[in-house]
Amino acid sequence: MSTCDFMCLNGDIVPYGEAKIHAFSAVVKYGLGVFEGLRAYWNAEHQQLYIFRLSEHLERLRYGMKVMRYERIFDAPFLEDCLLRTLRANAIRENAHIRMIAYIDGDDELTVTGPVGLVIGVVKRGPGKFLQSGVRVAVSSWQRIADNALPPRVKSTANYVNNRAAELTARLDGYDGALMLSADGKLSEGTGACVFLVRGGQLITPDGASDILESITRDTVMQAARTVHGLVVQERRVDRTELLAAEEAFLCGSGQEVVPIVSVDRIAVGDGQPGPVTRLIQDHYFRLVGGEIADHPAWRTPVWPGQ
Ligand SMILES: Cc1ncc(COP(=O)(O)O)c(C=O)c1O
Known part of the structure; x- marks a missing residue:
């Protein structure tokens, strides 16, 4: 699977290979992550890339963080800014799939609620294989x-x-x-x-x-x-x-x-x-x-x- 050149880790744009978390973090130990999968579509006539229903995806991500009792819930403007910077850093001018993951980075035990980390990546992705055939x-x-x-x-x-x-x-x-x-x-x-x-x-x-x-x-x-x-x-x-x-x-x-x-x-x-x-x-x-x-x-x- 092709990946991106840059990712966003806790607000910083970093090379793909440097987007690392600790092996003993709660997201590894207990699966403590909430995520969103979004798509962005390139419009050649407008020479513009559009993220589809961004605010609804961000609200669902924030809802997930609340239900999972994260000690920090990122606000929507911060999440949007991180995502836009990730897409721009990767010079995305074609259809793409985006993944945003908010996770518990702390290495404490089961009830740990933070620190909360954020990682965003993007993959260029064309139409799915089954759209025509079903x-x-x-x-x-x-x-x-x-x-x-x-x-x-x-x-x-x-x-x-x-x-x-x-x-x-x-x-x-x-x-x-x-x-x-x-x-x-x-x-x-x-x-x-x-x-x-x-x-x-x-x-x-x-x-x-x-x-x-x-x-x-x-x-x-x-x-x-x-x-x-x-x-x-x-x-x-x-x-x-x-x-x-x-x-x-x-x-x-x-x-x-x-x-x-x-x-x-x-x-x-x-x-x-x-x-x-x-x-x-x-x-x-x-x-x-x-x-x-x-x-x-x-x-x-x-x-x-x-x-
Ligand atoms: C289990 C599950 N159901 C439904 C959906 C469709 O949700 P959405 O249309 O918000 O992407 C997804 C995709 O993200 C999913 O993972």
């Missing part, structure tokens, strides 16, 4: 973490042991990815993305009580579906077998963007091809994030000044 997923035997065990709403690094187990198992079994069920057997989400069904022309997605990450892309898709495409959107509990009654299904997330699901457990979703509603949503999403559509200007933070 993915063949399995319903995992690994249950999605429950809200009274580990907080699914928080992008806690420790949570991802669960996602990793599901994703790795699915891939080793010959699938492209996994969907996870909640502890009560209802559809929750993918391993790095939320899930939508299209049924009777309406969009259906597991609700906030289905142990999902409250995905920013899910919100973007729901807003566009309602206001631009005139679709009814239902947020509710979803049964596993309802997936197979759907005409279409897709995954969505900042990293994965909008990816059709073409089969579940080797049973075709609809006719086994990416469907028209998914394509409509996908197409609109890419035009929106890249600034081809002028709606929601506040969702696109320009990186390069004076352009």
